[in-house]
Amino acid sequence: MAAKGLRWLLAPLWAAQIFSGAKSFTDNGVLGSERLNRRGLHAWRVALAQRMADARRRKLEHLVPEEDRAAFFRDGFVLKRDFLPPELFRSVVAELDSFTAPAREMKQGDAVTRRIALDPDALKALPACAAMVRLPAFQNLMRYIASFDAEPIIYVQTVFAQVDSSKTDPQTALHADCFHPSLKAWLFLHDVEEDAGPFVYVPGSQRQTPRRLAWEKRMSVLASSLDRLSARGSFRVRPGDLKRMRLPEPKKFAVPANTLVAADTSGFHARGASARPSVRVEIWAYSRRNPFLPWVGLDPWSLAPLRGRQAPIFWRLLDGLEKLGLGRSPWRKAGRITAASPVRKAH
Numbered sequence: 001m002a003a004k005g006l007r008w009l010l011a012p013l014w015a016a017q018i019f020s021g022a023k024s025f026t027d028n029g030v031l032g033s034e035r036l037n038r039r040g041l042h043a044w045r046v047a048l049a050q051r052m053a054d055a056r057r058r059k060l061e062h063l064v065p066e067e068d069r070a071a072f073f074r075d076g077f078v079l080k081r082d083f084l085p086p087e088l089f090r091s092v093v094a095e096l097d098s099f100t101a102p103a104r105e106m107k108q109g110d111a112v113t114r115r116i117a118l119d120p121d122a123l124k125a126l127p128a129c130a131a132m133v134r135l136p137a138f139q140n141l142m143r144y145i146a147s148f149d150a151e152p153i154i155y156v157q158t159v160f161a162q163v164d165s166s167k168t169d170p171q172t173a174l175h176a177d178c179f180h181p182s183l184k185a186w187l188f189l190h191d192v193e194e195d196a197g198p199f200v201y202v203p204g205s206q207r208q209t210p211r212r213l214a215w216e217k218r219m220s221v222l223a224s225s226l227d228r229l230s231a232r233g234s235f236r237v238r239p240g241d242l243k244r245m246r247l248p249e250p251k252k253f254a255v256p257a258n259t260l261v262a263a264d265t266s267g268f269h270a271r272g273a274s275a276r277p278s279v280r281v282e283i284w285a286y287s288r289r290n291p292f293l294p295w296v297g298l299d300p301w302s303l304a305p306l307r308g309r310q311a312p313i314f315w316r317l318l319d320g321l322e323k324l325g326l327g328r329s330p331w332r333k334a335g336r337i338t339a340a341s342p343v344r345k346a347h
Contacts, residue, residue: 018045019292023178023233025223034221042179042220043213049180049291050208056147056296063140076206077263078141081256083187084132089258091128093189096156096281099126100338104315104331110162111169111271112343114334115155117311118283132187132283138260145262146183146287150299153310156339157186157284161197161274163343170229172273174202174237174250177265179216180291181206185262187283194254196278197271199261202242202250206267211245237268281339 014030018041025032033041061069068078084092101122105114116122123130132138133154142152161169177184192198205212219226219235230236242249252272253261262285263269301310318329334344 019290021178021180021288021290024231025220025233026231032223034224037217037220037223040217043217046179046216047208047213052292052294053147053181055294057144059296060144060147060149064144068141069144072145072264075201075203076267077201077203077261078145079253079255080260082258083137083260084135084258086258088128088131092132092283093257095126095128096189096339098338099156100336103334103337103339105334105343106330106332107163107166108171109169110164110166111171112160112163114158114160114337114339114343115284115311115331116339117315118154118156118308119312120308123308129283141260141262142183142185142285142287145181145185145264146289147181147296148287148289148293148299149296150287150289151301151307151310152183152185152285152287153314154283154285154308155311157282158339159197159271159280159282160277160343161280162277168273169271171271174200174242174268174270175229175234176205176237176268177234178288179233179266181264181266182288183262183286184265185260185285187260188255188257189281189283190257192253192255192259192280193278194252194272195275197274197280198255199253199263200250200270200272201253201261201263202247202268204267205242205245205247205269206264209245215241215245242268279340 010029014028017028018030022028022031030036031042037043072078083089099116099122101116103114103116105112107113118126118129118133123133139152143149146152186199208216216235219230223231227236247268250268250270253259255261301307306313315329315331318331321327322329
């Protein structure tokens with residue numbers, strides 16, 4: 001009875017989260033309601049979020065060339081080889097090869113993801129990286145795909161594949177990050193081989209077609225019986241799903257160094273499987289805001305005291321919650337190291 005009463009007390013909060021980026025079906029009794037999702041609640045949120053992102057992107061069209069807009073509409077991603085001028089790219093790689101800074105690591109299956117925040121303090125010591133991050137061609141593309149005129153969060157990210165004999169990395173399964181348009185981008189600092197964990201994306205899967213919406217509705221109804229990550233709102237694609245949605249096979253991004261890929265990760269994507277232990281180093285950008293905001297700007301993180309500091313603030317918040325006994329942060333402190341320093345065993 002007490003648990004049932006608590007659920008009623010949480011009901012207003014759950015209902016308010018309908019108009020937010022909340023995506024977990026297990027943490028919200030309204031979003032996770034099988035009865036409401038049979039009536040179309042989740043599919044309605046997906047379709048509305050897409051319409052609002054489309055409207056925001058129309059306001060940001062002037063930021064990117066027409067050919068990039070066309071490629072994004074068709075594929076859900078924009079790929080740019082030789083993105084940086086050669087001299088600037090060599091300087092970026094040289095800086096990051098020797099740069100030591102506080103790093104965080106997360107282990108999933110047999111893979112470890114390491115991140116070093118490119119916050120204002122780091123960029124003071126990295127003039128080439130600072131120049132790269134501030135390039136209008138970079139910032140404008142990030143904002144257009146994210147559908148918000150807002151600063152992305154930027155890290156140096158390293159993916160270590162097959163660090164041990166644990167279960168398979170769950171990020172190698174095709175999935176959508178969330179129910180609404182969002183941005184992730186990779187500037188690869190070294191050549192990426194096809195069998196060494198390349199980024200994978202299903203072209204055109206960002207579009208909310210009637211078949212995609214039908215799939216979203218079906219998955220929302222089944223959410224309570226799905227795997228943990230799907231139940232938390234990051235739906236995994238099962239065998240046959242792509243064919244039923246009339247989508248093509250995934251594309252592997254085996255690309256040379258200095259290639260930028262920026263994608264809407266509401267489309268289906270994955271970290272490609274690695275045939276052997278491998279290391280992939282990249283400058284990685286991320287942007288995800290409330291999908292139901294009608295405006296493109298008004299970004300609080302652009303204010304001087306906060307600008308560029310989203311990552312360290314986020315990490316400190318996770319640490320604080322852990323100290324209060326409110327869950328264990330998945331991002332563990334790894335000390336001051338370089339992006340490519342070998343992974344320590346303890347996680």
